[in-house]
Amino acid sequence: MFQSLKTPAPDAILQVMQMFRDDPRADKVDLGVGVYRDDSGNTPVMRAVKAAEAHLLKTQDTKTYTALAGDPAYHAAMAALLLGDTVADDQIAAAATTGGTGAVRLVMELIRTARPDATVWISQPTWPNHTLLAKVVGVAQKGYRYYDAAEGALDHAGMMEDLQAAKPGDVVLLHGCCHNPTGADFTAQDWSAMADFLTERDLTPFVDIAYQGFGAGVEADAAGLRLLAERVPRVLIAASAAKNFGLYRDRAGIALVVCDAKERTAVQATLAGLNRASISFPPDHGARVVTTILDDPAMKADWLEELEEMRNRIAGLRRSLANALRRETGSDRFGQLAAQQGMFSVLGGSEAQIARLREEFGVYVVGGGRLNVAGLTEESVPRVARALAKALAD
Ligand SMILES: Cc1ncc(COP(=O)(O)O)c(C=O)c1O
Incomplete structure (x- = not known):
């Protein structure tokens, strides 16, 4: 049955996730996988989701x-x-x-x-x-x-x-x-x-x-x-x-x-x-x-408020990274980071440069240089900016 089956090439993003898990360095930074992270690196259950789940636990009477x-x-x-x-x-x-x-x-x-x-x-x-x-x-x-x-x-x-x-x-x-x-x-x-x-x-x-x-x-x-x-x-x-x-x-x-x-x-x-x-x-x-x-108007208002906090965090990190890169490179080469929207941007970079970023600096991005801004923290921004400037510019 399976004799002719070939092992498919692993998904590139999942591969980066695995390499990150296997890296023993404490100061490694995961900018690969596309999930939102808070300042502690967690992907939290939103407050309104908790409230809705509590409500469902009490009131849901069937799962047909x-x-x-x-x-x-x-x-x-x-x-x-x-x-x-x-x-x-x-x-x-x-x-x-x-x-x-x-x-x-x-x-x-x-x-x-x-x-x-x-x-x-x-x-x-x-x-x-x-x-x-x-x-x-x-x-x-x-x-x-x-x-x-x-x-x-x-x-x-x-x-x-x-x-x-x-x-x-x-x-x-x-x-x-x-x-x-x-x-x-x-x-x-x-x-x-x-x-x-x-x-x-x-x-x-x-x-x-x-x-x-x-x-x-x-x-x-x-x-x-x-x-x-x-x-x-x-x-x-x-x-x-x-x-x-x-x-x-x-x-x-x-x-x-x-x-x-x-x-x-x-x-x-x-x-x-x-x-x-x-x-x-x-x-x-x-x-x-x-x-x-x-x-539910109250739950919706709380959801919108927390979503706004998340959005502001992403936008703030974009500005911080763009500024730090401006200082590191002395140029506006990465200025687009501040203007772009959402969690992702692509900074380019050859396979060797992305590998250097990972191996030498412990900074994990997806091939092509896609980075998830939400994986940064204000604390990691200067270090990541230095690594990006070195690995992508040299
Ligand atoms: C552009 C785009 N569409 C759709 C999805 C689907 O997300 P999910 O299947 O997790 O709801 C994603 C998730 O990464 C995405 O980036």
Whole structure:
């Protein structure tokens, strides 16, 4: 049975995690894995999550199956969080998923089912699971330029040039905010120009939003998505509650589809059927925690407050690292760090430079120089800046 089976290459990020665990140095710094950390290096259970779980412990009287697409109250709460009041309820189809990853996969499966000849256009670079999932689901994919490493900013001209080759019916995958891995986001004008372009070319946006609240704020981070939902007839959305609710292991995600009211019944039934064919019923605990928080004004206020603390910590660390690098290098070469959003930025660097960073300085980043800013502390910033300046500049 398994004679022809080859051991797949280990996932690059998981490999970095393992090397970090195996490193005995006390002052090692993990900037690899994409989870939020507080000043003590912990990924805390958020206060509102604790409160919601305590509430559920007291009041939940069954754990029987939900519906194939999950709990409608979760759909409504997440649709409101993501879309505000930009879209009427009868134009939204939804399905709870196993995290944002499950949502990306479900949307890819929906594309394959509804429009098998579509190509999904994916930013280069991107979160590696985008390309992996398109491949395993069997959806055609092409890359578009996204990041100008020399400028440390969005390569808008390159992106638009590459997307000229998209044909009507194709799908353009966009990061809703806090682009992973570059941290380079669209401006309001970029979103507006993209809405016009997509409409003119009959292209469908697929917005993956996994960091709402980590960039400029819960509302501000959804502004681009909402603009598309108002101006483009159909929008595919994959959202995760892993980061902004700290529910990583509970696997809370959702696929939302904005469509014509006449199409909604078919889209909704297709999403439910696709869940049936893979997981039957989606996980409910994390989704129910999210719904409990969003439906309770006091819990929601506390969640927003803690999320703001997290966002401010990330932004503060970005500024500190950019300043420390300015001092170390005497240049503004890493100045983009302060302007970028969310946990990630890419600093570039050859394999040898990344290895030197790890081996000589105990600083762990992912290949290509993606670093998770939330893995820093104010105390580790000067040391990391020195290491980055030495390893990447020499
Ligand atoms: C861009 C992006 N999309 C989706 C996800 C999915 O997260 P999860 O499956 O943990 O909810 C992530 C997580 O790293 C991500 O970075």
